[in-house]
Amino acid sequence: MEIIQGGVTAAQGFFAAHTAAGIKYKNRVDMAMLYSGEPCRAAGTFTTNVVKAAPVLWDRHIVEETGTAQAVVINAGIANACTGEEGLRYCRETAEAVSGHLGIPAEQVLVASTGVIGMQLPIDRIRAGAEAMLPVLSGSRSAGTAAAQAILTTDTQEKEVAVRFEAGGRTVTLGGMCKGSGMIHPNMCTMLAFLTTDLAISGDLLREALRTDIQDTFNMISVDGDTSTNDSVLLLANGLAGNTEITEKNDDYRQFCRALRYVNTELAKMIAGDGEGATALFEARVIHAHSKEDARILSKSVICSSLTKAMIFGHDANFGRVLCALGYSGADFDPDRVELSFESEAGSIAIFAEGKALDYSEEQATHILSEPVVTVIADMHMGDASATAWGCDLSYDYVKINADYRS
C-alpha cells in the first residue's frame, strides 16, 4: 500500500466540483458535488440518532434498496434535520437538479447536508448551486481538495487522504474526504465522509468492509459526546481499476480492508484533531483489556471526559481523571493492576502502577503533555485485547464556538 496525495478524485473516473451558493455563509464555498462517469456500487453507514436528518433518510433508502449511485450533492451551513416533509422533498429536488443533466435517475444521486438543525434549506439557492457545479466537474486533484474545503463548517482545514494498492494484478486507488468538528460522537459513524475507489467489488463485500471498518475508525473518535442527526459515511466503487471483481474474502479483499483502515483512521484522526477549539489531538490507547469491546469502551471513556480533555488543554498530568474515566466507563477491571503512562513526541513517562502514583517528574509530564499529539496508554493487565480512541482537548474556544454558533 502506497500513500499518495489527493482525495475523492484520486481514483479513476471520479469528478468533483464546488461552488459558493450563499446557503448560510457569506463569501465562501458551501456546496460540493461528486460524480462518477460509471455507475458505482454504493455502501453507507448512518447516524444511530433517533432523530435522523432528511438526507440520511434519502441516502439510506438508496444504499439499502439499490446499492448503486453515481453522484453526491453536498451542502454546508444548514443540516436539513428536524425539517419534516418539506425537508424530505428538498432532498429529492436537490437530486433532480442534477440528475436530468447527468442522464441518470434522481435515485442515483445521494445528498448530504451539515450545519444548523431545524432550519429549512433555501431550495432555490441549492438548486442554482447544484446546476452551477455541473459544467465545472473535474477529475483533477485540486478539484477534490476544493470540494473538501466546500463541505466544512466549524472545521479549520480540509481533510483528505488517498492510497494505492494492488488487487488482482491491477493498481487500485482509494481516496476520501470528510468534515466534522462539533457534534462529533460517532455511534456507528460520524459526520460526513465520502470515499471513492476504482476497485471492482461486490456490493455485499463493499458494505461488509465498511461496516466492519468504522468500528475501529470513525466510531472511535469523539469531540463532544454528541451523536449528530446527520452522520454519514458514503463509499462509492466504480470498478474502473479493471481488477477481477472481488466476490470473496481473498487476499485482494484483505488488501482493500487494509487500505480502507488506513484511509478511515487518518480521516477520523483529522476530525478529532480539528475538533472545535482543539489545540491537541488526544489519543487513548488501551492495551491488555479483557475483551475488544471492553478496550473500546475504556478508551472512548477516557477521550470523552470533559475533565481529561481540560487536563490536556492545561498540559497537566492529572492522571486521577483518567482513572476516574476508566472507572465509570462500564467495563470492569481491577484498579490495582492498571498501569498508566503518557506519551508524545517529547517522550514518554510512567505515572501510575500498583494502585498508586509513581514518583514521576511533574515538569517532565507537563513537557510531554504540551505537544500537539498526546497519547495516554492504559495497560489493564486483564487480557489480550486493545483499542485506540481519538479525541481532542477542551478549550475556551470550544465554548466560544458553541455559545455563538448560530449568530
Place this chain on the structure above:
Amino acid sequence: MEIIQGGVTAAQGFFAAHTAAGIKYKNRVDMAMLYSGEPCRAAGTFTTNVVKAAPVLWDRHIVEETGTAQAVVINAGIANACTGEEGLRYCRETAEAVSGHLGIPAEQVLVASTGVIGMQLPIDRIRAGAEAMLPVLSGSRSAGTAAAQAILTTDTQEKEVAVRFEAGGRTVTLGGMCKGSGMIHPNMCTMLAFLTTDLAISGDLLREALRTDIQDTFNMISVDGDTSTNDSVLLLANGLAGNTEITEKNDDYRQFCRALRYVNTELAKMIAGDGEGATALFEARVIHAHSKEDARILSKSVICSSLTKAMIFGHDANFGRVLCALGYSGADFDPDRVELSFESEAGSIAIFAEGKALDYSEEQATHILSEPVVTVIADMHMGDASATAWGCDLSYDYVKINADYRS
C-alpha cells in the same frame, strides 16, 4: 412539612465543627466533623465507579456491616482516591483520631474526602485537624453552616437545607449539607452529601428510603458527565424526636419520604446550579414519556450535552441540539410527535412541534434563556411518565477551572 433555616445541626442532638487543617488549600477551612450524642442508624449510597476512593470502601463497610454510626470526619483538598493500602490505612487513622476521645469504636466513625485524586493525605495534619475539632463541636445553626463551608472545593457557596414534619405526633427535623461542583455525574449518587434527622426509624426502611429517593434527586444531576470516585450520600438518624419507631411503610414513612425528597432535590439543584463555571441552572423536564426509565434517560441526555450546555451559556434557542440529545439518548420515540418549549422567570415559548420549528420570536427566546434558571420542556406524546434532570451551562470558566485545577 415546613421548610426551616439550617442544615446538618437542625435536627436534635447533632453537632458540627470545622477547622483549617492546611491539607492542601491555604488560609481557608478544609475539615468538618459531624457528631451525634446518641448512636444513629446509618444509611449510605456510594459511587458506582469501579475506581472507588478509600473513604468509600471504609464507609460502605460500616454502613453495610453494622448500619450504625455516630460521627463523620470530612476533608476537602485531597480525595484519598487511587492511594492503595496507604490510603485505606489513613481512613482508619482518621477515625481513630476522634473515636477514643468520643468513647466510641473507630468503626462508628465515617470518613469522607474530596479533592485531587492520586495524592496521599498528609495524615499528621488530618489527625491534628480532627483532634482540634473535638472541643468545638456545637449544635448551633452557625456550626452547621460553617461545616458546610469547610467541605467545599471548587463550589462557590455552601449548600444546606432543612425541613420539619410530623411523625407519630412528634415533630421531626431533617437537615442536610452537600458539596460538589465538578466531576459531577451521579450514577447512584454523586459528590458528598450528609443528612441528619432525629427520626426514629428501622435501619431497613432508612436504607430503602434513601436508595429510592436518590433515583430522582442526586442521580438526576450532572455538571460534566464524570462520575467521581468519591461520591457518597450519608444519612444518619438518631431517634431523638421520640416518635414511635417507623417499622413499616405507614403515613409516617411517607411523610419522611416527602421530606427526604424535598431536601435532596434542593441539595441536588444547588450542586447543579453551582457547577464549575456555571452561570445558570439548566433544567430538563420530560413529560409523557413511554416509561419512567425513558423519561430519566431523555432528561439526563439533554442536560449532559456539551452543545445544549453551551447553548444555555450563549442564551441561544438552538433547539436542534435538544432534539439531537433526545435522539441519541438511547430511548426510543417518534421525533414527529415531540413538542419542545423553553421556560424561565421571563416567560415560556413553544419552539418545535409536528416535526418542525414553530414560528417563534428569536428575541423572546433569547430573553427567556437569559435567566439564571432555564427549563426546557420536552413533551414526548408517548405515554404517562415524566422526569426532571438538572445541569448547568458550559462556560469559559469551566475550562479555566479544569485546565488549572491542580495548580
